[in-house]
């Protein structure tokens with residue numbers, strides 16, 4: 001008898017049956033960060049030490065909620081983890097790929113293929129339909145149009161928007177816009193999904209529906225999720241909750 005094959009999918013590989021995903025010791029963490037510091041210069045010239053040595057590791061299929069007061073540096077940390085910003089010092093690896101020392105075009109390519117982002121405000125392209133917004137990351141990654149369209153349709157159906165494919169963002173409700181943003185973030189099956197206050201702009205009921213969709217898709221796609229939030233209901237859905245205080249992550253609750 002040979003060992004069962006590992007069921008951790010690489011992006012684009014065939015889907016495992018639901019519930020069969022398990023951590024693979026050979027697969028690098030979805031994201032690992034060591035000694036992350038990020039300083040900013042305040043307008044009066046002082047140096048702000050926002051992140052002061054963050055260490056973090058999140059495996060495929062794991063979910064982490066980062067809590068902490070406004071101004072603690074949660075958004076700064078997510079931007080660094082997702083290669084939208086460079087740390088002042090420290091290293092980040094996404095799916096084992098070290099981000100520092102790469103050309104901008106290479107960082108952009110890795111970001112498109114390895115990281116999905118959901119922000120508090122959807123950032124959808126307003127002149128494009130929901131379908132086109134979800135097709136775009138795939139086209140950028142080199143997918144054929146027909147393939148991108150069928151996959152975007154399937155993911156939009158998963159988030160409950162199969163009847164809204166041709167709607168432009170301004171014809172969708174706030175909750176629907178965020179569900180399109182979740183579909184767009186996950187369509188390339190990135191190992192890492194980062195969500196920054198994803199329901200910060202929604203009412204309680206709409207938030208709950210978004211959280212249902214977010215966690216169901218993350219589980220189905222086998223991505224790791226890191227979500228920054230003030231919302232206890234959302235944080236408690238995550239496998240792990242850590243607070244960002246004084247520029248470092250406290251141990252899990």
Ligand SMILES: Nc1ncnc2c1ncn2[C@@H]1O[C@H](COP(=O)(O)OP(=O)(O)O)[C@@H](O)[C@H]1O
Nearest residue numbers: 040041042050069070071072073074075076077
């Ligand atoms: N580009 C920037 N330039 C200067 N200061 C910044 C910049 N981005 C964030 N900050 C400062 O860093 C701190 C942390 O901000 P942020 O990461 O947005 O916190 P949070 O998301 O936890 O509310 C704040 O004091 C903010 O003003």
Ligand SMILES: [Mg+2]
Nearest residue numbers: 074075076196
């Ligand atoms: Mg923030």
